Amino acid sequence: MRVLLIADRSFAARERSMLDRLEIGLADEGARIVRLSPENESHDNERSLSARLHYHDKGGALVELTRLRPLLRDLADLNMPAPEGVDASRPIDIIHAWGDGCWDLATDLAQETGAALAMDVWSLDALAVARRSAADRPGARASEGVAPTWFAPDAAMHAEIQRQMPSAASRLTPWGVHLGEERTPLSRLPDSFSIVITGTGRDASACTQALRAVGALGAEFPQMLVFLDAAIIRRRHAVWREAQSLGLLDRLSVLEDVEGRRELVVQADILLQPEGPAEHRTLPLDAMANSMIVIAQADPAISALVHNETALIVDSRSQGAWQSALRSVLEHPENGVALAQSARSFIAHERLASAHVRSVLSAYEWMMGARPIAFGDSQSGKVH
Template sequence: MRILILADEFFAAREQALLLRLEVGLADEGVRVLHAIPSAARSYAPGELVSRVVVYNPPRWQFAVGPTARRLLRDATNITEEPGHGLDIIHAMGGSSWTLAAHLAREARIPVVFEVWRSGLSERARAIARDSSVQSLFISPDPSIERELRLASLPSAMIRLIPWGVHPSLDPRPPRAPDRPFSAMLVGTGRDSNAFARVLDALASIVRAYPLMVFCDADAARRASVFHRAKKLDILKHISLIAELEGRRDLLLAGDLLLQPEARGEQRSVTLDAMAHGMVVVAAADPKVSYLVDGLSAICVSPDAPDAWSSAIRKLLDTPALADALAASALQFVRQQRRAYDQVRAVLEAYASLTGTLAKVGAASA
């Protein structure tokens, strides 16, 4: 089976870890994976050890979608190891890739899988589902998104619930050295500037009482005007901006706390990775994200409570035993419910349902 994973720029940059886990898992099961990545995100392409990479220029106008699809299909076919053996499935990752993915599927006359990674995409999914020229399947990583798709009248046969998975750490997290400041990783898109402002307001009093450094994604900081807010609060020296922080998991997972201010119904593998590596997650309560379970996998903060962020963070810094217990609980949660192997197995079964082949998944962990 040959799969073309088509990622848009956001997914290519922010979800490198998720894409790599999926591609490695599929390769383990004998699937040939091609990874199509936008030219602007070329530096985020995975190594070609498990997948071949083809670069494309996203079409800026509707009339350019068809030619782009044909060019990408030609390039993908040219780099396959067996000339004449075409692709079997397109897997679109990121909403900006959906239109191009549908055109690719029509050109190649093969099925297409759409990853519905956030709330609010159900109307677009319904429009595609009604197009009889495209054989479509929609993967929902969360039950809330699955419900949205069903409410949009998508046929049940077109929907698969496949939660994202991670690799839980097998090694105990080393204790923080007494002379090292606490570190908090502030993540999100920055599109909800009020949500970021609430967290910064809480941090303004905390950094004066505790040794705490805050690292924030540079693009999110720009969108949310973090610099101006931090300057006004006189906490600039406590904040460091990191380009593509969410994509740099090695750096991010070295932090003590993960702060997620936005509740936008978005699935973010960075939060699952934080849980899987012993970080403590403090997040805005989001009923559309099922892995945020207050007291079990994270501390979920109500956006309506003015002092909620300050209270939650102070409690964790004041009570290391509480932080340790929550980290252990979150790690157990992902071990039981969010394994990468389970995601790969379910994705492979979804592919098999479209191609009419029998999915055989090995016992080795993906």
């Protein structure tokens, strides 16, 4: 099977590790993969053996029209042989789009090539875009052979897709991560411990209240180190001033590209996620997989966040609520360790990257007609 993975700029930067894992897993099963990324995308997987194409993501409708022809030519020039039983006139079999910023391009490519189209619905905002797209041209895409299948990153989002778009085709393909080495969070608590505060900065109040909770514990826990997501500062400069007024600057570091630099983030003890944006991200899953203690805003749209099983869920937006959650694990670290172990077990049983790859392969097969599809000459059958 020939698969084109396309992501918009924001998603490609934020979830590059997941996209790389999926690419490797699909290729390991014998699929032929093409990665289509925005021009000048800063990251490329140097170990990749897949074909790489780029698209121009700036400009209006004229660009939408003019960029299709070279992309179609580039796909044809790859000359990938079609698997047995599949239309050989098509240059690609499946187009899988990540991030709603590339959905229009993915739809146009599917229309021109006759490929089956999958769209990953990673947020409630993306779901709203999907609904508007369907409402703008009811039945038109289907008549042109481009009726998307909507992929859901977890059960809660899948239920929401089915509720809001009951007639649309959808599949549950839970995102997954690799299991890190088991460790004990807060093991150096008498000497030092670290907190990573991550977010987008869209909810300034939530970020400020969480930061105030951290600041209020500063005198009591002088060994505390704080790492703040640069995305919050860029969007909300007042958060930096708040950190300054709280006297946190001598123990605070700002982290650029938090979502892309997972290897650093997952070495911390606590992940604090003050916003509840109904956006699915693999960073909390990576934190759980690496025995971090996750403290997060309540978010019913994300089924991986379960109070006292995978995370401490803060229902109130107040400083006191965040402070209480932090204190519960700092004063009783054994509670934090038990929570981290429970969350890691959840990842091991429910959210491994290998399970994500298997669910995507199954969805592709279903999209192609619920019949066995030749994936190539995979010898081991292993999925990474």
